[in-house]
Amino acid sequence: MKAKSPVVQSKLIAHRGASAFAPENTLEAIELAARMGAQWVEIDVKLTRDGALVVIHDDTLDRTTSGQGAVVLNTLEHIRSLDAGRWFSSTYAGVAVPTFDEVVDTVIRLGLGLQVELKPTTGDDLETAEAAIPLLRQRWPRDHHKLFVSSFSTRALGKARALWEEVPLCLASLVAPADPAKLLAEYDCQILHVVDPFLNESHLNRLRDSAVEFAVATVNDPHRARYLLSRGAQSVITDYPNLLDINARQAGM
Template identity: 55%
Template sequence: MSCQSPYVADHLIAHRGASAYAPENTLAAMFEAKKRGARWVEIDVKLTRDGYPVIIHDHHVDRTTNGTGLVAGMTLQDIRALDAGSWFDPAFAGEKVPTFEELIETVLALDLGLQVELKPTPGDDTETAEIACATLLRYWPHGRGRMFMTSFSERSLSRAAQLMPDVPRAFAVVVPPKDPRALLAEVNCQILHCTSDMLDDDALARLNDSGVEFAVATINSLEDAKRLLAGGAQTILSDYADLAL
């Protein structure tokens, strides 16, 4: 475990971009996050059937596009033909599911920090990490920093650690661990990310007492955000990129 702390020197990461104001995980959501004052964005990387990394959260395209089916069952060409904006608002008609390359170029142009969530479809955990890392090694400027990877998948994070050992990693959990420091050591990660579902006062105190860097998702209430930050969280993820922390 490194003594560097915190790895993410900002209290807010815009969850899937400014997803309260623009369709999540689209380039429009990244521009909106910047416009509303965010300094970091979080995105999700999944693989198409033909092995291209695209920016989408769900296993299926149904919720956030006008298509149906598994991301892992569609080619890049199939995915790119979809409308990823109209479901959110007609004003965003024609928004595409971005490629990872496009996303990186946009984030760099906007001078944002980037949380890359490796979101494998069950079975392609290792491949998702390999292709995501290959893309980052090609397009993310060496030495720039302000980027880390996260996942619920231990296999994805393990492969990422082998390929990009200098990039911080966050392990994502639903149940706050009894011993956060031991868990991070076991999975070879530096940061813990928790969903808010089961994060009661006792769990928050346990995380704070452990001394690990931790973040909480997804927090859309200013009151909740302030309580969590006061309770020791370094960062919260929010759909509201302009949450006034």
């Protein structure tokens, strides 16, 4: 099977921005990723209690903010009042959880490619896509093609496809499926993402032979990143936007 031209023409995608160096999923992490030479960034989108969209990974506020409880049970106003930087470093004290539209505007201004991961709290899969996709479709420049939407939720991806026929979609999976091309075709997706700890040589062979576009997350070892790229991965998702510039002897960070 002949591989198609990849959607993501970059070896690295900065995972939640430059998340090794700044608090993840913040405007500061995205700005830093751009300064470090990133061409693409990945961010996570969730719904608040009042139906707003914020960029945060976890179902709860506890790990990456000064707040507690489920994101979906808190209002945008409350979430925006929290400190989303001090947990990482006192340097970032006072940094706020960004809204989705703030992130989209920042990425466009910086000329970056964007992976939007729909990260629904289980049960609001459709609602998350229904809120995020129209906003993204309205704001994203027609001549800026560096964009795709990903999710572990096939329900969210199905709704995204119904709302925007042309946007590239990515199915995220813990393991490499038995038939990658068939699975992507089933959900009308163009990209597959798999998780590195669940990947073995047999999986890599299967992915490479399928000729689908695939990436591996989250890879922070330059040895491993170079190996995966040599074995057919089009890109790796990493907390280090400069990963391929790091001396191999510094692996194992």
